Amino acid sequence: MTFPFEWLVQGGREVGLVVAVAVGFGFGFVLERAGFGRAQKLVAQFYGDDMTVFKVMFGAIVTAMGGAVLLSGLGLMDLRAVADVATSPTWIWPMLVGGFVLGLGFIVSGYCPGTSIVAAGSGKVDGLATVAGVVAGTLLYGELMAWPAFAAFTESGDLGHLYLQDLLHLPAPVVALAVAAMAIGCFVGAERIERLLTRGPGTPVAPRRAVLAGFAGLALAGLATLALPRATEAVAVPSRISPEALARRVVDSPWKLRVLDLRSQEACAAARVPGAECTPASSLRDLDLGYAAPGRDLVLVADGELAEPPADVRAYRGRTLVLEGGWAAWKAWALEAPEALPAGATADAREAWLFRSGVHAALTGAKAAAPPAPAPGGAAPAKRKATGGGCSG
Amino acid sequence: MKRDPEKFWNPYLAGVALGLVLLASFVVMGKGLGASGASFRIGVAALSVLAPVHVATAPGLKSVAASPLDDWLVFEVLGVLLGGLVGGYTSGRLGVEVLRGPRASVALRIGMALGGGLLMGFAAKLARGCTSGQALSGGAMLSAGSWAFMMMVFAGGYAIAWTFRRAWR
Numbered sequence: 001m002t003f004p005f006e007w008l009v010q011g012g013r014e015v016g017l018v019v020a021v022a023v024g025f026g027f028g029f030v031l032e033r034a035g036f037g038r039a040q041k042l043v044a045q046f047y048g049d050d051m052t053v054f055k056v057m058f059g060a061i062v063t064a065m066g067g068a069v070l071l072s073g074l075g076l077m078d079l080r081a082v083a084d085v086a087t088s089p090t091w092i093w094p095m096l097v098g099g100f101v102l103g104l105g106f107i108v109s110g111y112c113p114g115t116s117i118v119a120a121g122s123g124k125v126d127g128l129a130t131v132a133g134v135v136a137g138t139l140l141y142g143e144l145m146a147w148p149a150f151a152a153f154t155e156s157g158d159l160g161h162l163y164l165q166d167l168l169h170l171p172a173p174v175v176a177l178a179v180a181a182m183a184i185g186c187f188v189g190a191e192r193i194e195r196l197l198t199r200g201p202g203t204p205v206a207p208r209r210a211v212l213a214g215f216a217g218l219a220l221a222g223l224a225t226l227a228l229p230r231a232t233e234a235v236a237v238p239s240r241i242s243p244e245a246l247a248r249r250v251v252d253s254p255w256k257l258r259v260l261d262l263r264s265q266e267a268c269a270a271a272r273v274p275g276a277e278c279t280p281a282s283s284l285r286d287l288d289l290g291y292a293a294p295g296r297d298l299v300l301v302a303d304g305e306l307a308e309p310p311a312d313v314r315a316y317r318g319r320t321l322v323l324e325g326g327w328a329a330w331k332a333w334a335l336e337a338p339e340a341l342p343a344g345a346t347a348d349a350r351e352a353w354l355f356r357s358g359v360h361a362a363l364t365g366a367k368a369a370a371p372p373a374p375a376p377g378g379a380a381p382a383k384r385k386a387t388g389g390g391c392s393g
Numbered sequence: 394m395k396r397d398p399e400k401f402w403n404p405y406l407a408g409v410a411l412g413l414v415l416l417a418s419f420v421v422m423g424k425g426l427g428a429s430g431a432s433f434r435i436g437v438a439a440l441s442v443l444a445p446v447h448v449a450t451a452p453g454l455k456s457v458a459a460s461p462l463d464d465w466l467v468f469e470v471l472g473v474l475l476g477g478l479v480g481g482y483t484s485g486r487l488g489v490e491v492l493r494g495p496r497a498s499v500a501l502r503i504g505m506a507l508g509g510g511l512l513m514g515f516a517a518k519l520a521r522g523c524t525s526g527q528a529l530s531g532g533a534m535l536s537a538g539s540w541a542f543m544m545m546v547f548a549g550g551y552a553i554a555w556t557f558r559r560a561w562r
Contacts, residue, residue: 005422025476055404056404056411061533068416068534082419086534098517104550105510105516106509109510113525116510122486125491130506133513134517137516138429139436172535176535187405
């Protein structure tokens, strides 16, 4: 994938922060010029005669959505991968309540959190007061997290990363086209309402026609990428997880995993990854994975390396991972005792070895191997002392 | 160019411009726009000056307590502030004033701004984002929760608008 530029987040972090200021500047400048630095202009949306907020927001969504879908269709970007990072997972109950309360706060304060910063930047004291209120509100939330019932509510209705295309079982470009069509319909309707209520001329016709035609063209171009062979290929390759990474997740956070063992019933009944469900290929259909809540990552365990998940699994809306090397690799990693750690191993290797021998001991009932430090005859600590004494000695 | 404080961009063109900024953010950085996340971090930074021990131990604060300002969103919001300043200067809308409805006093307006801000800050944390991070960025990425959130924002706004009409009209 060409975009986004990984190095801006990883190595070139300072440049990334400069980009952040630049992107924010564009955001603030456009909002100010749209009139979003003025409370009266914003709340006018809710008193009927000025639909600017609706038009700008929906127009921005259609533009960014159409561009992202088109770039992904052309193979320059992975829509789902970017979306998984750029957006939050869905916790439906707190989001519904939060949305409603934010709507109340919008009318009371006259701004939303972003536009209040724009207003403060252009000297509006009421904007600055709203910024202060928002900061206080986020801290209030942070303090309330100490109350277990509230903390539990904030995590309720966990649906994982859930997108409209998952809900509708349609390709993203088709959903994008539907959103664009809905937006164009709403814009035409909004103009009618404005003209009825204000009896004024409304916004100039020429730019509006051009923009709406542009939205339709962008969405159709996105749809056309479905005909490209590369666009569908990218989706089919599943992510892999190593036996060690799987073991760590099973130990640390088993509630975020669902391990499906695709081997025969007998083989799975004899030995399996802890917590795995025995689901031979023939029984997968009964799991109705397309309708299962996508909050947990699905991990597939086959006999050996699994090239492609079965069709019934591909319907799953959450993330699907394939165990690298399948059961054979798990058996070799977890059920056979690890070889003794070589002398002079790094701290990371030592930690990995301890973890592996712990898993081995837990799964096989074998006595846990002695800790690695004295095992290689005390060579490792001695060596470390000799080379690493610069600071302390 | 003549500066006219009452002149705003055509909303459709402004929408396209805003969408291009958002798309650039996705394409270049792989991130969406946001505002409330930075507010939280700035608040934690301020609070950790007053009560460092409390911030380091409170379950809802300690996750960002180590370096609250070292985050992409904090820098992005700094840009938003500058963008508002330059946008206001070049359009003739820059100036220290209190924007309020024709019948609202300054004290009432500031009180409303503080109270409404408090509600929004709380709500944005609850919803994992505000109109920028959740509705705009998430909506463009077709996130189901973002669309549900957006509908509820408009529902909340229309639900209370009539009650507060004297403050704005």
